[in-house]
Amino acid sequence: MTLGGGCTKFARQESGDDTGKNNQPAAVRVADFAFYEEAPVNITPAVKPYKVDADLGNITNKEMFELSEAARSLLIKNGFVVVPGKYPHREFFALYEMNRYEPVPLFVTTDSLLHNYHLFFDYLLRVIETEKLAPELKELNRAMLSRVQSQYAELKGTGWENAAKRNTGFFAVAVKLMEPAAAVPAPVGNEVAEELALIEKHEGVGVSPVMNTGGGADLLNASLEDYSQYLPRGHYDGSDLLKEYFKTMMWYGRQTFRLKNEDETKSAVLIALALAQEENRRRWDRIYAPTSFLVGRSDDITCTQLQEPLAKIYGQQFDLQTLVSNEEKWNAFREAAEKLLPPAINSMPVFDEAAQPDREKEIKGLRFMGQRFTIDASVLQRLVYREVKENSRGDRRMLPKALDIPAAMGSAEAYAILESMGETDYRDYPENMAKIKTHIAELGKETWVQNLYWGWLHTLLPLIQEKSAGYPSFMRNAAWTRKELNTFLGSWTELKHDTILYAKQVYAEAGGGGENIDDRGYVEPNPSVYARLAALAKMTGEGLKARGLLNERDGTSLERLEKLALDLKTISEKELTNTPLTDQEYELIRSYGASLEHFWLEALRDEGVDHRSATYDRPAALVADVATNPGGGLVLEEATGHILEIYAVVPVDGKLRIAVGGVYSCYEFPWPLNDRLTDKKWHKMLDENQAPPLPGWTDAFIAR
Template sequence: MQRKGIVCAWLINILLLIAVISGCSGNTGQAGQDHIKGEVALASDFATYKDVPVNFSTAALDPYEVDPELANVTNKEMFQLSPEAKRLLVENGFVVVPNQHHREFFMLYEINLYDPVPSFITTDSMLHNYHLFFSHLLRVIEKEKLAPELKELTAAMLNISQKQYAALKGSDWENAARRNVGFFAVAEKLLDPQKTVPYQVEQVVEEELRLIENSAGICNSPLMNMGQDLKSPDTLQEDYSQYIPRGHYTTDELLQSYFKAMMWYGRMTFRLNSEDETKSAVLITSALGQSDLKQKWDKIYQPTSFFVGKADDLSYPQYRELLDKTFGTGAGLKDLSSDDKKWAAFMEAAAELEPPVINSIPIFEEDIQPDREGAIKGFRFMGQRFTLDAAVFQRLVYRDVKENSQGERRMLPRGLDIPAAMGSEEAYTILKNEGATQYEGYPDNMNKLRQYIAGLDKGIWTQNLYWGWLYTLEPLLQEKGKSYPSFMQSQAWNRKDLNCFLASWTELKHDTILYAKQIYAEMGGGMAGVDDRGYVEPNPHLYARLAALVDMTRDGLEARNLLAQKDRDSLDRLEQLALTLKTISEKELSNIPLTDEEYELIRSYGGQLEHFWLEALSDIGVDHRSAIDENPAALVTDVATDPGGRVLQEATGNIFEVYAVVPVDGSLRIARGGVYSHYEFSWPLSDRLTDKKWHELLNSGQTPPLAGWTKTFIAQ
């Protein structure tokens, strides 16, 4: 009963989003909102999110200004800043300076220890720590648990599909059964190239594999359109560039093959507007009804749901329930293929199922294919997942928004759309000033999204690790009032926080590139005697949420026996570090002196970061910092696709230095820390960037420019 409630709340969550964007209102929407608010602990399939309280005295800090010549800064002689950097430091109380030598956060903080200079511990560095472990844990689980299960499940499904095909040969269901043989044969071949393809589908499987291997871009799918008119606008098109392994899936051959097979299972849609494709989906559902196979399917689907979320498309649970209701529990192939009346009833009932919120299928323009729902609604074997950010993107590109006054279509979103929808006025102002909001329908859709997101219950925000990560980032969007240090009360700091939000979100998208649905528009020791006491960026709400997220990660994976002891120990240590930084932040904001132990933690922070880095990369053979050049923090991921031939790339680069004038024991000093660098740019669809290619661009100096709005806080 508990799981039923969880699924119900998740479905209502999606229904409410559709209603909000469509401008619908009424009692049903309110009832749905009330139901959501009544649900708690949506992650209880795996673990419960436990709040960490935050307490500090408001307005305890006295405001301060930085002297134009830094006369009131005690350690100004330790730093050589350019005139522009000094100007921003005086004006804003902090400045970010690009650096091309810091490949990881720990490198910068260890330099601080040996120089020695006061360290400024940033939210950026802690969020990056969580990314390292999120990626590590997912990678280990995929290699050790999910990939073997997927091979066994695929082999079993192929075997049953062949038996179904033999039984249905000569009937109206023959083509659908043959399609399934090809469907699972493609996946098996992707998982193990040595496997033999059944002769009945050998040619069409080879055609699919060739398109996947060549990353052929947007083409008609030979297998899915089997027996259909390929000249019709109703043919199913697939974007084969999506099968380029990216993210952490490039690290070994097992993960590369797993990536391709899961991408195949996550993207290929058996559409409801095709009776023949729906027959294929029903046959898959019937085959998966065997308890041992359903358990294998669950062993893959449930852990990935904990990391990323539930499938956005129709899937086994909906079809199973509908089949049992229409044909009766335990109906066999003969029952399915011989009772036309019940089949018609099934098709009619299936048409009432809710469509996906996110379109990840390349479809034609509105005048050619006006029924978008019919074009994208259908069954996926292991469908990619609904995420809030993808839903936001979907409602802010064509066809949900129309042309601007120049007749241009918004074919790709902007990363800033996400914080703007989550309530950031600064993000929306930047978008507006750059002309990104001047498309018909954009302001209206953005307002609806903001209203929807503002009303989300904490239970929704913490339903899985993906949503929990976004929830952890939300304090970055809150403007800092008088209870915060002077350097955090400027527009420049708001923009620095936006940069941090976008970079950490980029790491989230990078880590979940395989599972999260992508939207498509249509078509050592210091020197003695030196006072190097540092400072923690005081954002206690973020550290509290991060500690709670780490706790949920550990408890959820441990409950399913998916966590090794050494990883549990690392998560324990990461949680404790986040809690300690929360406590230090509360003291700083309450003007309470730190202890010697707390100052020592700040001083030794680089060593802790190096430990976390080594532990998080241990599964790929990293055991020494000398591997930093091959494993830098920089990464790249694509987050949206324009079928016209471009993708939106989000990337992080080298670690930049931040200098902040901070109060320590009643006087001002400069502390140095590390922050993300972030890049956003469009790129050819046929060449979706891998981390390796991005690193080559970084090393050659061919990076795209930083966003113009970052000039308020970044200076050479």
């Protein structure tokens, strides 16, 4: 068996340090894909403070609006208010376009532009998976099955036979998931059929027939799987091919060949050797590398990492018989493998601390195409049981809160809300949170922009910075701080939705014109958000183009998105420095809805959408499960609903007016594990008024 030199090269490409220093270069190289270059924001905000009169007497266009007493009260108090629309707004562009046909000043929000990036990111992912990755995955499945079948034939009658048989079943499941009509090798027919039945039912946690090939393990030591994860969701329930791709990648991403189990370790080694074949490695890389650019590197041990100690102990060239016969080298390899780092995030069902005290030992192992490390999942992992222990009542924090993320990234308001909810009462929560905050604060820009997932989170960071003197008065209060948390969580939910297949999940144990009326609008002045979104759009285009994954039309759309973000950055800076806007800039605000509609149509054309009326079937609302409590049979669902209206009192030419825009509605709720929600189910809940209430902390700015 030869370990090709290409594997060593690939290991260098895949490795990387997830820590960084606080040097902040203007341009950062992102792996071998693209540069991240952020337009600088160098201004001193200088908007004079203002107050809204109790009778709205200093608002020039107050007659345009009919607000409830509750909404009016919040508008006077905070300078802005968010309200549900009289009729549900199913997309951002629909709200902005509706107002374009009335002489109402528009308020361009960060929510609306962040949503725009989500639309295009999700679209590009769908297209890449459908046209490039799924066909490549079919070829890889077949090639790996052929290779491990050869190993199985050669190893029959040895102590490695069962490990080779397990691998035959493992890749036969993958082939069958992508190609339902494919034949299954006879020796593993029963195990594969049982495994596929469990995947198809996707009902909950059970013992994996294939991974436990050979049997004999008690429940405590058996390889368990949460089959509810195999329900296609996100954009993956849109076509049969994407459903098949989802289930196959979930299979590859979740199944662990545990190093604590010698027979499973043998399986892991045989897979690493099978993948060392040059064409197999290239096929694997053509899937892994672009998805790493999109989401991140595997959180589990990879074949490359196993190939390194194999080559060191056995040499660059050896046959299977050497594996079988040389006990001394095998023991040396197992010792070396034990030194490999465990995953940062546990995405496996494991038992309580009393039954399995060494969780790292339980979860460490090879995953063929492991799900990816993400900083937010890592944060949540460290803020649930067993990490935070119990509170004074003996309760365990089995599911996290979305607010844990902005709190860990520095939001004092998010932490204060968590404190008021009793979420910080668990014994080790404050200490763990303090350590996480320190770690995140020390991360350098190279870390924050290492891939698109991290870059998206980096774009959201300015939203949790409280606004200093010189910002408009509506942005200088606690209610606005909470509105920005709402924006952060809305965009974060879209990120989790789009990457639900690749990112690891946390497990606790167990128009037209009108009258000639002054309708000049306003851009929410968050220039750093727009600068980062422009850089992210550019990095997205360059990175995908470098891999031959972007066509000219989509490249042009990303360039348009980058320009729009930069234009909004410029307008924001002018607003903050009291510099008059040009007629063209006011027209950009006025026609903002048309710009959003263009991007929306482009992002859905692969699904045959060519008219705005499709918002009924393709609303902005979405849902994603982000954490699992297998013992309690629950998942944590994060969702966005219909677009809410925001009314903000803004200064234009020294006078105050109300401008109208759109913001996210955000939901968080536990849900039965065996009924993980899809977007379609969530849309039905919204349409039938079955959605849970909005979080209580949003009462500060939402008038119900």
